[in-house]
Amino acid sequence: xxxxxxxxxxxxxxxxxxxVAGLLIAFRLLAAIPIPGIDPAKLAAYFQTNQLFGFxxxxxxxxxxxxxxxxxxxxxxxxxTIIMQLLTIIFPKFKELYYEEGERGKAKFNQYSxxxxxxxxxxxxxxxxxxxxxxxVINQPSLLGIMTNVLTITAxxxxxxxxxxxxxxxxxxNGISLIIIAGILSRLPTTFRLALASxxxxxxxxxxxxxxxxxxxxxxxxxxxxxxxKVPIAYARRVRGNKIFGGVASxxxxxxxxxxxxxxxxxxxxxxxxxxLAQILTVVSPSLxxxxxxxxxxxxxxxxxxxxxxxxLVFIFTYFxxxxxxxxxxxAKNLQRSGGFVPGLRPGDNTxxxxxxxxxxLTLFGAFFLGMIAVLPILVQSLTGIQVLTIxxxxxxxxxxxxxxTMRQINSQxxxxxxxxxx
Numbered sequence: 235x236x237x238x239x240x241x242x243x244x245x246x247x248x249x250x251x252x253x254v255a256g257l258l259i260a261f262r263l264l265a266a267i268p269i270p271g272i273d274p275a276k277l278a279a280y281f282q283t284n285q286l287f288g289f290x291x292x293x294x295x296x297x298x299x300x301x302x303x304x305x306x307x308x309x310x311x312x313x314x315t316i317i318m319q320l321l322t323i324i325f326p327k328f329k330e331l332y333y334e335e336g337e338r339g340k341a342k343f344n345q346y347s348x349x350x351x352x353x354x355x356x357x358x359x360x361x362x363x364x365x366x367x368x369x370x371v372i373n374q375p376s377l378l379g380i381m382t383n384v385l386t387i388t389a390x391x392x393x394x395x396x397x398x399x400x401x402x403x404x405x406x407x408n409g410i411s412l413i414i415i416a417g418i419l420s421r422l423p424t425t426f427r428l429a430l431a432s433x434x435x436x437x438x439x440x441x442x443x444x445x446x447x448x449x450x451x452x453x454x455x456x457x458x459x460x461x462x463x464k465v466p467i468a469y470a471r472r473v474r475g476n477k478i479f480g481g482v483a484s485x486x487x488x489x490x491x492x493x494x495x496x497x498x499x500x501x502x503x504x505x506x507x508x509x510x511l512a513q514i515l516t517v518v519s520p521s522l523x524x525x526x527x528x529x530x531x532x533x534x535x536x537x538x539x540x541x542x543x544x545x546x547l548v549f550i551f552t553y554f555x556x557x558x559x560x561x562x563x564x565x566a567k568n569l570q571r572s573g574g575f576v577p578g579l580r581p582g583d584n585t586x587x588x589x590x591x592x593x594x595x596l597t598l599f600g601a602f603f604l605g606m607i608a609v610l611p612i613l614v615q616s617l618t619g620i621q622v623l624t625i626x627x628x629x630x631x632x633x634x635x636x637x638x639x640t641m642r643q644i645n646s647q648x649x650x651x652x653x654x655x656x657x
Contacts, residue, residue, distance in 0.1 A: 240648060247647055257397050257409075258416045264390065265417065269383050272301050276371045301372070302389040305362070307417070308410045310355035311395050313503075314347045316496060317354075323558060351395060352388065359387035384563075405647065407640035415636045417574045445446075448630075451610070453635045459601050461490040465589070465597055470573045484574075486565070487595055491564040491600045493555040495632065498608055500555070503548035541612045545605040550602035557593045562589040607631055 243250050277300065296304045322329040333340045363383055366372045375383065394413060401409030464485040506525065566586035575581045579588055607615075607630075 236335060246404075247644065250406050254401050254404050254406050254412065257401050258412060261397055261413055262395060262416060262420060263303065264393070265307075265420075266300070267303050268300050269305070269386060271302060272372055276303065277366075279484075282609055290331065301366070302390070303386050304394045305387055306358055306391040307394050308391070308398055308413055310358055310391050311347065311351045311398075312356075312499065313409065314350040314354050316345045316499065317350065317556060318343060351509045353394065354550045355388040355391040356384055359384045359391075361423045363387075365375070405643055407636060407643055411632065411636040411639070415633055416632060451607075451630060452634060454603070455607070455631050455640070458491050458600065458631075459635050459638060463490075463592060464593065466577055467569065467574045468577050486569075486589075487602075488560075488589075488596055490596050491604065492593065492597060492598070492640035493552045493604075493650055494635075496555045497548045497601070497604055500551040501544060502545055505544065530608065537612050540608040545609050548605040548608045549601045552604055553597055556593065556600075560593055560594065562586040565589060568573070 241251070242268070261409055276462065319332075324333055331440050332343045333344075360380070363372065363375075363380065365645070367374055380572070395410075398409030398413050403409075464487055467484045469482050469484070563586045566582060566589065569575060569585060570581040576585050576588060590630050
C-alpha cells in the first residue's frame with residue numbers, strides 16, 4: 235500500500251501518469267467521433283453477429299465498433315511490425331539490421347515499420363469501408379466521399395500511433411498496448427449492465443461459476459506470461475594480463491509464451507481473408523461471390539468447426555512465430571563467442587540442439603494455452619447458455635500482460651529514485 239501511495243507522492247512519476255491518462259482520454263474522445271454516412275442500428279447488429287470484427291475491435295482500441303475516425307487504431311502498425319519481422323527471414327539485411335546493429339538498428343527498423351503503416355492503413359480502411367457498404371451498414375458514398383473517409387481513417391491511425399509513442403516515452407508502460415487496453419476497459423460498463431439486466435435468481439450458480447472461471451483464467455494468464463525455464467549458463471575464466479574475466483554463473487530465461495499475442499493476430503487474419511476475397515470476387519463473378527459468402531457464413535455459424543479451426547490456427551502459428559523470433563543457432567553462437575556454455579554440454583551444435591528441444595517443449599504448453607484462450611468465448615457460452623456471459627480470453631490476456639509490464643516499469647522508476655535518495 236505504501237508502495238502504491240509513493241507513486242503519487244513523487245512529482246515526476248505523478249506527472250507522467252497524468253500525461254498518460256490525458257492522452258488515453260484524448261484517444262477515447264477520438265474513438266467516439268464516427269465517420270459520416272453510418273446507420274448505427276445496422277452497425278450494432280452487424281458487430282453482434284460477427285465475432286471476427288469483434289476481435290479486431292479489441293486491437294483497434296475500441297474505435298472500430300462505431301466506425302470512428304480512429305477505427306483502425308494501432309492495428310495497421312501491428313500488421314506492419316509483423317510483416318517487417320517476417321521479412322527478416324527472407325532478407326538477410328533486415329535480419330542484420332534488427333538483430334546485430336543494436337539500438338540504432340532497431341530504431342531504423344521501427345522507422346521502416348511506421349512508413350509501411352501508411353499504405354497498410356489506407357488499404358485496410360478502403361477494404362473495411364467497401365465491405366461494410368456492401369453489407370448495407372454504410373450508405374453508398376461518392377468517389378470523393380470514399381477518398382475523404384480513407385484519408386481521414388489513415389490520418390486517424392497515424393495519430394493513434396503518435397499518441398502511443400508519446401505514451402511510451404513516459405516509461406509508464408507500452409503506449410500501443412495501453413491504447414488497446416483503454417478500448418477494452420471502456421466496454422466493461424456496457425457488459426456489466428447487460429449481464430445485470432438479464433440476471434434472474436435461478437441463474438445465480440451460473441453467474442458464480444462464471445466468476446470462478448474468470449479468476450482461474452486470470453491466474454492462468456499470469457502464470458503463462460511470467461512462467462519461464464531458466465537454462466543455467468556458465469562462463470569460462472579468461473586471464474588477460476593481471477585480470478581474470480568470467481568464472482561466473484548466470485541463466486538464459488526461456489518464456490513459456492515466447493510468441494505473445496502474435497499467433498492470435500495471424501489466426502484472425504487467416505479467418506478474415508476469405509471474407510475480403512468474397513468481396514473482391516463480386517467484381518469478377520457475383521454468383522461465385524455469393525457461393526463463397528454462403529460457405530463462409532455457414533462455416534462461421536457452426537461453432538464446433540469454427541472453434542476447432544481457430545484453435546488449430548493459433549496452435550500452428552505459435553510454433554511458427556516462435557521459430558522466427560527464437561533462433562537456437564544464433565544464441566548458441568553468441569554464447570560461444572562470449573565464453574558461455576550450458577554445463578554438461580559442448581558449445582555449438584550440442585547447445586543449439588538442447589535449446590531447440592527445450593523451447594519446443596515449452597511452446598507445446600504455450601500453444602495449447604493460447605488456443606484455449608482463443609476459443610474460450612465459445613466454450614463459456616456453450617456451458618452457460620447465456621450469450622451476455624462471455625469471457626474474451628484475448629482481452630484478458632492483453633489486460634493482464636499490459637498491467638504486469640506497466641507495474642514493472644513503474645516499480646523500476648521507484649527503485650531508481652530510492653537509490654537517488656541515498657546520500
